[in-house]
Amino acid sequence: MLTLSSDFGSPYPAAMKGVALQSTDARLVDVAHDFPRQDVRAAAFWLREVLPYFPPAVHLVVVDPGVGTDRAAVVLRAGKHAIVAPDNGVAVPAARALDEDVEVFEIEVEDPASSTFHGRDVFAPAAADVHERGVERFHEYAGYEPTSDHETVSFPTPDFEGDAVVGEVLVVDGFGNAITNVPGRVLDDRFGGDVVVNGQPAPVERTYANVDAGQRLVTVGSHGNVELAANRGRGDDAFGVATRSRVALEW
Amino acid sequence: MLTLSSDFGSPYPAAMKGVALQSTDARLVDVAHDFPRQDVRAAAFWLREVLPYFPPAVHLVVVDPGVGTDRAAVVLRAGKHAIVAPDNGVAVPAARALDEDVEVFEIEVEDPASSTFHGRDVFAPAAADVHERGVERFHEYAGYEPTSDHETVSFPTPDFEGDAVVGEVLVVDGFGNAITNVPGRVLDDRFGGDVVVNGQPAPVERTYANVDAGQRLVTVGSHGNVELAANRGRGDDAFGVATRSRVALEW
Amino acid sequence: MLTLSSDFGSPYPAAMKGVALQSTDARLVDVAHDFPRQDVRAAAFWLREVLPYFPPAVHLVVVDPGVGTDRAAVVLRAGKHAIVAPDNGVAVPAARALDEDVEVFEIEVEDPASSTFHGRDVFAPAAADVHERGVERFHEYAGYEPTSDHETVSFPTPDFEGDAVVGEVLVVDGFGNAITNVPGRVLDDRFGGDVVVNGQPAPVERTYANVDAGQRLVTVGSHGNVELAANRGRGDDAFGVATRSRVALEW
Structure with missing residues (x-):
């Protein structure tokens, strides 16, 4: 199962689905594509509220105001779930809600076809790849490097x-x-x-x-x-x- | 097959899907999640227009201004279809369009996790359960009580x-x-x-x-x-x- | 695989899905249903940008300001893809992006149930039929006539x-x-x-x-x-x- 979340509106998510379906037969489930534009904290909140209700899955998340900069792309492994996302912290609260132990892997990214649509050119292929290789084993293949240096998002404390x-x-x-x-x-x-x-x-x-x-x-x-x-x-x-x-x- | 209809917008329907997929592998098809907010009559109209085009399915419907009150949760069985919905009449015109004989079962609801999101905590699990047990046989299991006392929605007559x-x-x-x-x-x-x-x-x-x-x-x-x-x-x-x-x- | 694109908003696309699922078990993928209303050129642009990212599929496209007139319904075959659409040119740029050789077949349409919703009554059944017969062979059956007389959409040249x-x-x-x-x-x-x-x-x-x-x-x-x-x-x-x-x- 592969879920998709973004702030892309329409029709960009369809291009991500097409690319993913080139290499996986996974069930696709949309979480949302209307997260508030480029609001990493809001997306982080919603993902934390929704993703824990899913059975084991690979979750593709693209809310990415830094697209085209040198921010990394990461896979967060949390129990039997994996989240593929830009390294801006958007997926960290959800990962921690899925499992107390979260491992982070940096995705080795080759030059993508575009500098403005990494959802299609970087994250969708990576999510399909993690799905096909398996959440338990994807990191044994080339292209995934464990890292402890990653961004996070914190919600303010009252x-x-x-x-x-x-x-x-x-x-x-x-x-x-x-x-x-x-x-x-x-x-x-x-x-x-x-x-x-x-x-x-x-x-x-x-x-x-x-x-x-x-x-x-x-x-x-x-x-x-x-x-x-x-x-x-x-x-x-x-x-x-x-x-x-x-x-x-x-x- | 499990269809989903609500006035929830986004991303709440995804939580319902996640919960349903915990216990069913059914195909999920969205009917709409942008029905006019809490307008039971409008939703009843659209459901009557759309659901009869589907092959046999379980239909999850949540337009529920009375969430958290003591309104019941029901399953309407109409031919080879079943509709799981709050007992506010929203699904009755659609059920009658699907089959002239409609049977109604009240769902026995345990205390849900929340008092504001029964779509996720009550209706989605019930719809998945009806799907897995089968439209023909779900009522033979505990938790479903036949009833003739239920709400309906009427459209005004010109x-x-x-x-x-x-x-x-x-x-x-x-x-x-x-x-x-x-x-x-x-x-x-x-x-x-x-x-x-x-x-x-x-x-x-x-x-x-x-x-x-x-x-x-x-x-x-x-x-x-x-x-x-x-x-x-x-x-x-x-x-x-x-x-x-x-x-x-x-x- | 069957993709769906329209300017229908909601909930009309669900009726098309229901009809298609009466005769196919294909995976359904929404491309978009919020194309600018009745803007054939805009839809043609988006389809050209998105459809080439999909693996072989039948694509159902309904942006159809001429619904109910005598405009034809067509299937455009491009490589291993087929696009089912009104003959207003909306799908031609996408077909050409999918394959340099595009064959066009006119669909023989019986009197549809409605004169305002051909998406449900004409195009969805046709797309399901093309899918079930196969992109390579559908035209060997009655109801599909090769034609060289069809509309197209051109984008303006700077x-x-x-x-x-x-x-x-x-x-x-x-x-x-x-x-x-x-x-x-x-x-x-x-x-x-x-x-x-x-x-x-x-x-x-x-x-x-x-x-x-x-x-x-x-x-x-x-x-x-x-x-x-x-x-x-x-x-x-x-x-x-x-x-x-x-x-x-x-x-």
Whole structure:
């Protein structure tokens, strides 16, 4: 199984699929091709949330603002999974969520056909190759060099200060839910009550439908983080926040 | 074969696919993940139009404004097809289009991992389970209880009044075609002529290209309903209508 | 393998897939369903760029502003590939890129179920049929007539005038890169320098990251054409161009 993730929109992912299918019969599964453009941190968040739900697979990930520079291409091996990605850290949180032990291999890249579409010319062939050789054995072949020198992405840590915590919005999903970096456990005893968000009170509820249509709420999303939402509406608009906005919660 | 439909956008459907692939090797086919958000009636319309074109399959459908409430999860069996969906009626018109006899089973749901993402935690595992056990036999296993008490969705009926019919727009497709609830047969003898739409005349044509680019027309869409369209343009803009707009046709 | 391309958006492509799967077990791969609406030339460009990366396949292409008129339906055979499409030229550049010898067959079409959705009622069944009969042999069966009378699409040729070339924007991709009809070789000796675009100088660079975030650049895209871009921004906005805009390059 080979999954594909990128910020490419359309139709570029199809070229990656065509290239991969030249050398593998693997099942292809799209994770997403509409990650926020060149936002490595947002992609890292989504990959960490989604990839662990897959059975063993090779995951092709291309969110690559440094395409054409000398940033390396890597394979991250995590348990029975492998992630093929640019060495900008985008795949590291997902790899760590898949397995506590992550091994990193640098891919030896020959001059690619283009300097702007490594997804097609570098990463898709490499992902197909790792799939065909096998996640357990690909590194025994030429072209893969173990390395401990690689980039990573860290999510910011919220600040706890007495009866408050200050975090930020990591991503806004397509529904408009603003997903923060604040762990959901801060709301453990507060469901059915209120919390003050950036100075204004809002109800804390387990499900959207517990408030009226259009009303805002604070909840814990499926990712386990505090989420600013609105029932049948957009949480980002209702709370006036966007990606990277500061979110102060007080009680 | 397992089809997937939702209003989830991206990347949430990928988590459903990952979960399903943990327990089935079925072919996965996306129907759509961009149904109008939480619009159960619109999704019900599209599913009724699309699912009958598929060979026997299990269809996973998640348009679920009541997620986290006590609404049930159901399997609708219709001939050699099964639809796994929330019990809000979204799948009923499609099931009836697939087979005149529809049996409904309530799914026994254990506490899911999340209260906001039942697509991943409840419906995807159930759909994979129905697929693996088989549409003919899944209900012989624990966890599926026949029921006659379930929700449904009805499309509004147009009002016929002498030389006029008053209906409404059910959905607007991506081209901007406004699809009404008026049966296409009202136009049977009128092709090549005119009909009055909300007080203004418009030509009745079998194909878009029969009018000049940018010009509006009334036609019968592939779904068999009266459709307000524009050649190489948007019918909703040309007629000033949107989903749920009133549409009066006179001749 | 069966690829699918259209300007249908969603959920119409799913009906085509359902119909195809009634008669083939082929792997289905989406190329794109968001080609600019009814822009035959833009679709022709993208298909030429993407289809050659695929292994032998049948390609279903439906960008069809003339649906319901008497335009023919054709199969273009190019090497081990076949493209099933309306006879409006949309698939001709891709076919020629796949193989220098292209044979064209007209599909005998019985009265379809609808006059507005030939993708579902004509092209999908035909593509599945070509796949099942085989690219090498489908034409030996009834319903496929060799023809030399078919439409084509030509891309405009840029005008070279001394130290200048005047072309136009063929398509704008999802990143906002404006892809012109000017061959990349005109920039061969100019990387690291400047070129004058519509009267204003801009740097010529091999990769986006060679200029600061938000800055514009001229580059050669993965398709080999001159492209107007911006690092981590939209080239179309930065250069004030759109599809079919005139682009004059001087040095």
